[in-house]
Amino acid sequence: MSSSKGKTLSSLLQHDEADYPYVVLIGHVGTGKSTIVEKLTNERDRSGSSSKSVTTSAEAFWTFDGKMVICDTPGTNPESARFTHNVQIAAAVNFKPVSRLLIVVKADTRMANPLDRIREFAEDLIDLPDEVIGAVVTHTDTVSWSTQEPGRNGHSALIPLL
Numbered sequence: 001m002s003s004s005k006g007k008t009l010s011s012l013l014q015h016d017e018a019d020y021p022y023v024v025l026i027g028h029v030g031t032g033k034s035t036i037v038e039k040l041t042n043e044r045d046r047s048g049s050s051s052k053s054v055t056t057s058a059e060a061f062w063t064f065d066g067k068m069v070i071c072d073t074p075g076t077n078p079e080s081a082r083f084t085h086n087v088q089i090a091a092a093v094n095f096k097p098v099s100r101l102l103i104v105v106k107a108d109t110r111m112a113n114p115l116d117r118i119r120e121f122a123e124d125l126i127d128l129p130d131e132v133i134g135a136v137v138t139h140t141d142t143v144s145w146s147t148q149e150p151g152r153n154g155h156s157a158l159i160p161l162l
Contacts, residue, residue, distance in 0.1 A: 021068035022060075024092050025136075026121065027104035029075030032138035036104065037061055037072040046072065056081070058092035068099070100134050101125065107140045 025033040034047035034055050041061040047054060060071045071092045074085035093101065103121040105114040118135045125133055 021099040022071070022096055023068060023100045023102060024071045024073065024098050025102050025104050026073055026076065026089055026093075028077045028106075028117070029079075031075070031104045031106045032136075033075075033104045034072050035138070036136065037070055040064065040070055056085070056088070058088040058095075060092075060095075071095075098128075098132055101128065101132055103133065103135045105135065105137055107137050107143045109143050 025036060027033055032047070037043055038046050040063045042064045043061060055072055055074045058071055058073045060069045062069055073089045073092050074081075076082075076085065076089065078085050103118050103125075105117045108114055114137050122133060
């Protein structure tokens with residue numbers, strides 16, 4: 001399937017292409033998960049510019065080159081409907097073997113804040129193999145880091161997640 005149209009998870013089961021890489025994006029509301037999906041699939045009108053949740057269900061999309069499926073999920077910290085959002089996230093993660101589960105966090109003036117959020121998610125995902133979990137920091141163009149932050153003055157910015 002080369003179309004980038006969003007598909008419910010169950011509709012992907014009907015395809016013979018069982019070996020396609022399957023990537024799931026998770027993160028708080030407003031971190032840029034839907035924007036990433038838009039950029040990789042040429043989808044439009046998925047993301048919003050507010051801190052309110054726009055995505056309310058897990059939807060999977062073929063990338064524009066047809067080589068992988070990326071699943072957009074609702075934010076984990078909505079103002080309402082938290083249980084429903086988390087059920088959708090669980091469905092996305094349990095749909096089929098996950099090639100990569102990407103924790104999406106928003107950049108912050110304090111570099112430690114996104115690292116703390118990544119660590120919090122990673123601790124909840126401790127049972128998954130290390131090679132499956134990754135992180136994406138978005139909105140890096142909206143902040144400037146001080147030279148006193150780790151990694152900016154010769155000190156290592158690598159901080160163990162667990």
